[in-house]
Amino acid sequence: MPLTLDDRDQALLNGDGGPAAALAMRVVSRTAEVMRAERLVDITGAHIDSCLYNGQASVDFPRRLAEGGAQVVVPSTLNVSSLDLIHPELFRGDAHTASQGRLLMELYEGMGCRPTFTCAPYQHDNRPNPGEHVAWAESNAIVFANSVLGARTHRYGDFLDISAAITGRAPLAGLHLDEHRRATVVFDVGAVPERLITLDAFYPLLGHHIGKRVGRSVPVVVGGPDQVPEHLLKALGAAGAAAGALAMFHFVGSTPEAPTLEAALGGAPAAETHVVTAADLRLARDQLTTSTSSRLGVVSLGTPHYSVAEFGRVVDVLDDRQVHPHVRLYINTGRSVANEIALRGWVARLEASGVQIVTDTCTYITPIMEDVEGVAMTDSAKWAYYAPGNLGLDVAFGSVEECIESAVRGEIVRDDGVWVDA
Amino acid sequence: MPEAERVLMAGEARGPMLHLEEPISFWGGLDPWTGIIIDQAHPQVGESIVGRILLLPAGRGSSSGSSVLTEVLRAGIGPAGIVMQHADEILVIGALVAEELYDITVPIFTVDDATYRDLARADAVVMAPDGTITTG
Numbered sequence: 407m408p409l410t411l412d413d414r415d416q417a418l419l420n421g422d423g424g425p426a427a428a429l430a431m432r433v434v435s436r437t438a439e440v441m442r443a444e445r446l447v448d449i450t451g452a453h454i455d456s457c458l459y460n461g462q463a464s465v466d467f468p469r470r471l472a473e474g475g476a477q478v479v480v481p482s483t484l485n486v487s488s489l490d491l492i493h494p495e496l497f498r499g500d501a502h503t504a505s506q507g508r509l510l511m512e513l514y515e516g517m518g519c520r521p522t523f524t525c526a527p528y529q530h531d532n533r534p535n536p537g538e539h540v541a542w543a544e545s546n547a548i549v550f551a552n553s554v555l556g557a558r559t560h561r562y563g564d565f566l567d568i569s570a571a572i573t574g575r576a577p578l579a580g581l582h583l584d585e586h587r588r589a590t591v592v593f594d595v596g597a598v599p600e601r602l603i604t605l606d607a608f609y610p611l612l613g614h615h616i617g618k619r620v621g622r623s624v625p626v627v628v629g630g631p632d633q634v635p636e637h638l639l640k641a642l643g644a645a646g647a648a649a650g651a652l653a654m655f656h657f658v659g660s661t662p663e664a665p666t667l668e669a670a671l672g673g674a675p676a677a678e679t680h681v682v683t684a685a686d687l688r689l690a691r692d693q694l695t696t697s698t699s700s701r702l703g704v705v706s707l708g709t710p711h712y713s714v715a716e717f718g719r720v721v722d723v724l725d726d727r728q729v730h731p732h733v734r735l736y737i738n739t740g741r742s743v744a745n746e747i748a749l750r751g752w753v754a755r756l757e758a759s760g761v762q763i764v765t766d767t768c769t770y771i772t773p774i775m776e777d778v779e780g781v782a783m784t785d786s787a788k789w790a791y792y793a794p795g796n797l798g799l800d801v802a803f804g805s806v807e808e809c810i811e812s813a814v815r816g817e818i819v820r821d822d823g824v825w826v827d828a
Numbered sequence: 829m830p831e832a833e834r835v836l837m838a839g840e841a842r843g844p845m846l847h848l849e850e851p852i853s854f855w856g857g858l859d860p861w862t863g864i865i866i867d868q869a870h871p872q873v874g875e876s877i878v879g880r881i882l883l884l885p886a887g888r889g890s891s892s893g894s895s896v897l898t899e900v901l902r903a904g905i906g907p908a909g910i911v912m913q914h915a916d917e918i919l920v921i922g923a924l925v926a927e928e929l930y931d932i933t934v935p936i937f938t939v940d941d942a943t944y945r946d947l948a949r950a951d952a953v954v955m956a957p958d959g960t961i962t963t964g
Contacts, residue, residue, distance in 0.1 A: 429928060433921070440836050440920045455891040461860050461899035466929050543891035563894030563918035565925045580917075621886060622914060651851065651888045651916075693869070792856040795866035795873075 407444045411435060415446055418573055426474025430569035437566050438577035447539050447578040452482040452571035453527045453551075455543035456564040457514045458771065459488040459507045467565055468513040471572065478518040478571040483527040485544045486711075487511050488772045491523070492741065492765045499773040507772075514568070523766035524740025526640070526711040528555060531742075536662055539582055541570030545653075546710045546788065549643035552654035554636060556662035558582045561653035581654055587663065588672035589626035589656050591619075592679040596629025599684055601824050603630065607805040609638040610787035611690040613645030615682065617652050623677070624654045626670040632659035637716050644710050645787035684828035691825070694790040697800035702730075703780030704799075705813040706769045707806065708738035709789040716806075717747045721755060723810045729760035730816030734776060737761060738768045770796050783818060785809050830946060832937035832959035834915065837923045839935030841909030842954040845947070846880040848872050853889025854896040854919065863905035881909040881953045883944070887916030897922030901932045909955045910936045913944045937961070 418431040488507030490496050515521050528550050534540050536556030542548050543562045551557045560580035570576045580586055593616055602608055616625050646652030656664035664670035729735045744765050747753055769775050770793045782799045784790050785806040793801050804820050812818045849871045857867035863878040897919055900906040915938050926932045935955045950963035
């Protein structure tokens with residue numbers, strides 16, 4: 407069945423809502439045709455990835471919308487931008503990028519988007535409920551919305567996000583529909599040794615492994631612990647969405663559409679089953695590490711943006727020790743989490759230890775870090791994947807404990823004991 | 829003559845082919861100022877996409893791939909055409925916004941597995957608006 411637009415959609419397309427709404431509806435409806443949607447669906451919210459400056463086109467599209475009088479019709483959060491408006495002195499790029507980055511932030515705010523500037527909108531209040539249709543862009547946010555919140559979004563790109571927010575509509579296809587949300591590929595982690603499965607780093611490494619193998623299919627993880635905390639599911643999803651095209655996963659006993667393996671599979675047999683081994687995770691760790699040097703230049707945590715719980719972990723592990731004078735330790739987060747941890751007194755403690763908190767943006771997408779001599783270390787598989795290309799750095803992936811110990815000692819220390827025989 | 833399974837973006841293109849042997853994220857995988865592949869883990873790292881017809885299995889990674897594709901097309905350093913095994917909405921969105929804003933069309937087709945394998949041996953490709961693909 408070809409796409410059928412309802413009267414409201416058709417009216418927008420005809421220009422009844424002005425030229426900006428007509429442009430937005432063309433983008434939504436043409437995307438819907440590519441997705442083989444038969445109709446559009448009302449959305450309850452949007453997350454706008456397009457506010458990161460990637461050149462003139464990034465500005466031209468929202469400017470066309472804003473000049474046409476566009477306003478969002480659903481609550482819409484904004485993703486990271488190119489600038490940290492709370493700590494503007496951190497930006498080390500050129501003046502043109504800075505001014506264009508700021509212009510973008512203003513254009514999207516002017517259309518009614520909330521100035522959240524975070525890649526983790528799910529750490530904000532007002533997150534979508536299970537079953538709600540939304541239009542989210544930003545790969546880690548997409549996978550979190552679908553997998554952990556049980557909300558429904560397809561794997562959308564820039565420009566579709568704001569177009570959906572202006573029209574209030576999204577294609578009823580892909581991961582908006584039950585039949586595409588069922589898992590078809592099983593990853594059985596039951597044979598992974600206890601000493602590895604209890605590591606926080608297990609989750610991003612598993613996500614990297616899955617992302618490399620799963621393509622566009624929806625995977626389900628079975629044989630792991632129940633009630634996995636949200637920040638670990640976030641790390642799994644972000645890693646899979648960077649290494650692959652992961653837009654949704656199930657984790658039996660932890661994600662809302664996977665109370666059991668059978669439920670996640672929708673009663674159908676699995677198309678493929680992969681038994682995950684310690685060697686698979688070791689390989690993921692090796693792929694996310696481009697240097698064996700112990701010379702440490704910088705440590706970056708918080709990709710995706712750290713939550714309050716993750717900051718609590720850093721405060722405990724760092725325990726008011728000083729970051730080594732030759733090393734910079736950056737932690738990326740959103741404004742609302744930064745405000746919350748300031749109220750808890752943690753910002754003052756972390757800053758006294760020499761930690762630099764970065765808000766509104768992220769260290770791997772914009773020039774913030776001072777000249778780095780030595781390897782960059784991170785607890786984020788996503789950061790480790792993109793930083794060598796974006797920043798020209800060598801990276802070492804480690805657990806948050808390894809990252810913090812390394813930052814204090816001024817050299818890379820990793821606990822290889824748990825990986826022996828892997 | 830090879831034919832598209834689906835024409836996701838209709839258009840015409842001809843050019844030398846670049847086979848990307850693994851999925852790519854345009855954001856973080858491509859330098860938007862030069863059109864050079866910068867994904868250090870990608871087999872075609874260091875290759876230029878400028879003016880070439882990309883043959884690739886699938887998209888991957890960042891939502892910002894849409895705006896990077898639009899931007900390289902605007903700047904005249906984009907691909908001439910894209911042939912994929914699996915449709916990728918993120919790239920299609922970038923292509924249709926380039927058409928809306930700049931009147932620049934980059935054709936995007938999907939092909940079945942056998943056609944994909946055949947095309948992987950071609951040096952140059954012509955993509956026609958009706959979905960036929962000629963190799964050279």
